[in-house]
Amino acid sequence: MSDKVFILQADIFKALAHPARVKILQLLKNRERCVCEIVPALDMEQPSVSRHLSILRKEGILSCRKDGLKVIYWVNDPYVFELLDLSKEILKAHWEKKRKIFA
Amino acid sequence: MSDKVFILQADIFKALAHPARVKILQLLKNRERCVCEIVPALDMEQPSVSRHLSILRKEGILSCRKDGLKVIYWVNDPYVFELLDLSKEILKAHWEKKRKIFA
DNA sequence: AAAGTATATACATTTATAGCTATATAGTTA
DNA sequence: TAACTATATAGCTATAAATGTATATACTTT
Incomplete structure (x- = not known):
């Protein structure tokens, strides 16, 4: 497979690689939202959310x-x-694995 | 949902957010591998791969x-x-979307 | 035990991300 | 058109990530 694809895949993961961005997507799961709804949900300044x-x-x-x-x-x-x-x-699987180790 | 979960999800995406790491996982898709197989597949020095x-x-x-x-x-x-x-x-879907715009 | 091999770590440097404050832009209302 | 509101961008600073060279570690072979 071309290395170009790995770069593009990594770009997608990079876009998701921040808790604020994961939370934004979670907020948009059920419906579209105005920035004015997203900003107050995210403990940071408006320009950072933007x-x-x-x-x-x-x-x-x-x-x-x-x-x-x-x-x-x-x-x-x-x-x-x-x-x-x-x-x-994946998180659940990790927890389950650790739980078994300590059980 | 707790913000802690968003942090942990983002941690997973961070781990995948580099072309070299995506490629490593691809290499390990079908079987386990020695570092000595992984290094030559990745255009970078051994310590970076490590x-x-x-x-x-x-x-x-x-x-x-x-x-x-x-x-x-x-x-x-x-x-x-x-x-x-x-x-x-997701990449395919993006390409398809762009293709339709220019079609 | 000395030399050799495979991998990991340390260190220094460069580059990329993230956040804040200030300001610009686009649209609305008086 | 002046004041106002919502969002985006710019500029700066701080922190984190990535990379190469050098070196350490762990194991093997002679």
């Missing part, structure tokens, strides 16, 4: 549209939620 | 054992391959 949104947008994971003064974001591709779910499964 | 292996090991994604002078690495949890496969699906 940067995280732009990272996810640049990677093609989110899209947005303007609605008056507000900007609405949503997840482009439901596959992303499968990535998030899988990462949780 | 660091990437240790990042994946620290995150619990890889395990290793010594076999004489050699060290054999393998993937702990097949879920990780599903993450890699999904990331490829």
